[in-house]
Amino acid sequence: MLRPALGLLLPVALALFWEIAVRMGLSNGRLVPPPSVIWNTFTDLAATGELARHALATLWRVAWGFAFGVMAGTIFGAITGYSALTHRVVDPTLQALRSIPSIAWVPLFILWFGIFEASKIILIAVGVFFPVYLGVMGAVMSVDRKIVEVGRVFRLSGPAMVRRILLPAVMPSYVIALRAGLGLGWMFVVAAEFLGASTGLGFLLIDGQQLGKPAQIVAAIVAFAILGKTTDWLIVLIASPFLRWEDRFARH
Amino acid sequence: MLVLDRVGKTYPNGVRALDGISLAVAPGEILVVIGGSGCGKSTMLRTISGLDPPTQGRVVLDGTVITAPREEIGIVFQEPRLLPWLRVADNVGFGLAEYPKAERRTRVAGALDRVGLTEKARVWPRELSGGQAQRVAIARALVPRPQVLLLDEPFSALDAFTRADLQDHLLDLWADLKPTLVMVTHDVDEAIVLADRIMVMRAQPGRVYEEIPCELPRPRDRQSAAFDFVKRRVLAALDRSLDRAVAMAEEVEPRAAAGGGLWW
Numbered sequence: 044m045l046r047p048a049l050g051l052l053l054p055v056a057l058a059l060f061w062e063i064a065v066r067m068g069l070s071n072g073r074l075v076p077p078p079s080v081i082w083n084t085f086t087d088l089a090a091t092g093e094l095a096r097h098a099l100a101t102l103w104r105v106a107w108g109f110a111f112g113v114m115a116g117t118i119f120g121a122i123t124g125y126s127a128l129t130h131r132v133v134d135p136t137l138q139a140l141r142s143i144p145s146i147a148w149v150p151l152f153i154l155w156f157g158i159f160e161a162s163k164i165i166l167i168a169v170g171v172f173f174p175v176y177l178g179v180m181g182a183v184m185s186v187d188r189k190i191v192e193v194g195r196v197f198r199l200s201g202p203a204m205v206r207r208i209l210l211p212a213v214m215p216s217y218v219i220a221l222r223a224g225l226g227l228g229w230m231f232v233v234a235a236e237f238l239g240a241s242t243g244l245g246f247l248l249i250d251g252q253q254l255g256k257p258a259q260i261v262a263a264i265v266a267f268a269i270l271g272k273t274t275d276w277l278i279v280l281i282a283s284p285f286l287r288w289e290d291r292f293a294r295h
Numbered sequence: 296m297l298v299l300d301r302v303g304k305t306y307p308n309g310v311r312a313l314d315g316i317s318l319a320v321a322p323g324e325i326l327v328v329i330g331g332s333g334c335g336k337s338t339m340l341r342t343i344s345g346l347d348p349p350t351q352g353r354v355v356l357d358g359t360v361i362t363a364p365r366e367e368i369g370i371v372f373q374e375p376r377l378l379p380w381l382r383v384a385d386n387v388g389f390g391l392a393e394y395p396k397a398e399r400r401t402r403v404a405g406a407l408d409r410v411g412l413t414e415k416a417r418v419w420p421r422e423l424s425g426g427q428a429q430r431v432a433i434a435r436a437l438v439p440r441p442q443v444l445l446l447d448e449p450f451s452a453l454d455a456f457t458r459a460d461l462q463d464h465l466l467d468l469w470a471d472l473k474p475t476l477v478m479v480t481h482d483v484d485e486a487i488v489l490a491d492r493i494m495v496m497r498a499q500p501g502r503v504y505e506e507i508p509c510e511l512p513r514p515r516d517r518q519s520a521a522f523d524f525v526k527r528r529v530l531a532a533l534d535r536s537l538d539r540a541v542a543m544a545e546e547v548e549p550r551a552a553a554g555g556g557l558w559w
Contacts, residue, residue, distance in 0.1 A: 189372070189374065189376050190376060190378065192346060192372075192376070193376050193378065193389070195346060195364055196344065196346065196364050196369075196370055196390075197364070197389060197390040197392075198363070198364050198365075198366070203392070207389075207392075208378070211378070211380040212380075214380070285380075288379055288380045288381075288382075288419050288420075288421075289379075
């Protein structure tokens with residue numbers, strides 16, 4: 044019960060310290076605004092509907108990028124994990140592509156797909172793809188042969204084998220892969236929105252920098268943190284009925 | 296009647312695991328297969344199960360040639376191999392997917408009752424002890440009511456006390472349902488406690504070395520002179536079979552060395 048409260052101690056103490064320091068005039072707080080100013084900026088942005096507009100734009104991009112990235116990553120990961128031949132043919136190329144910093148694709152994507160939504164969503168999808176691909180491939184490859192044999196003993200057909208043995212077996216790794224993919228999705232949406240966007244939380248960051256409004260930058264960062272944490276929690280929540288059997292040390 | 300007709304198994308790499316195994320197991324008989332490690336006893340069990348069909352000869356159950364797993368043949372492995380994402384009751388009912396729900400439920404409840412784990416029905420496999428998990432695995436194999444139950448060293452990973460307990464348990468189940476049992480073990484006492492007939496195998500390639508009838512009245516007293524007599528017979532046969540196997544291994548070695556010499 045006490046543990047979450049204990050974790051809050053340090054950030055709250057730091058925030059309080061800074062608030063008091065600015066109030067006492069030890070700093071003007073212009074470049075590092077105190078919590079009260081950030082809070083006011085946040086509520087102002089929320090009240091005018093600006094925050095919701097930008098947050099929704101960002102969320103929409105992440106959602107599409109995540110959807111495409113997960114789809115492609117799952118399909119490729121499942122195939123290369125299942126078939127040794129496909130693995131030998133396809134995996135080296137994908138691993139080579141993976142070693143390219145994904146931001147390096149940006150100029151090419153802009154040339155190919157324009158500067159609007161398509162190039163942003165594709166960049167996010169590329170970011171999401173690799174952790175999902177690696178996670179699914181690894182999970183499928185490491186399914187216990189002995190458990191698969193139990194399926195054979197009970198004469199499961201191909202689809203039944205997938206549904207009753209393979210899917211539940213890869214589920215824990217799949218959820219971890221999805222969470223890693225989502226994390227990268229949030230990372231790449233910032234990069235995408237830095238490259239010329241008129242909406243989105245990334246735009247708020249750039250706008251805050253260019254107009255000298257650090258409180259707006261921090262407010263946007265806070266919004267990113269809230270959205271990132273919430274979407275991650277959603278994945279965990281949706282997956283939890285499938286993972287109740289796991290013996291997790293984290294559950295105390 | 297389960298019949299093995301000159302069953303052989305040669306792996307793609309040329310290794311001959313089994314050679315010309317012929318035997319017949321009567322319905323309800325308990326056949327225990329014993330032998331040194333690598334003598335092909337597990338391989339033989341897998342050919343009977345249909346998981347690894349033989350490359351020579353055939354396995355026939357009541358006139359049907361076995362080439363793939365069948366409902367009439369159940370198998371229990373050395374490890375319980377329970378599915379960790381299913382509760383105990385769902386693990387036991389895993390092979391009953393085609394049956395209506397009510398039928399499935401009564402059969403699972405009956406099987407759990409038989410292995411004495413009714414109160415564990417809603418528990419996850421990870422919460423079971425090793426002996427309990429293996430009992431669940433036996434229940435899972437018995438629930439489709441197989442004519443033949445194959446057991447591949449099912450108790451070898453358990454401590455001595457649990458092992459003796461499960462042997463008694465298995466005999467109770469067998470007395471109730473009378474399936475044909477074919478069990479592989481390397482534990483001589485276990486073989487004599489359970490078997491109607493003990494088959495000693497020897498390695499390279501796996502062959503039937505000697506068959507020893509074991510017709511002591513049940514329940515069998517491990518301390519009795521008759522038990523000891525059979526035990527000595529089995530141990531003697533095992534010793535002889537292993538000597539032969541060692542001699543064969545030495546024969547094989549020069550050939551391997553010659554192969555290694557072809558490095559160019």
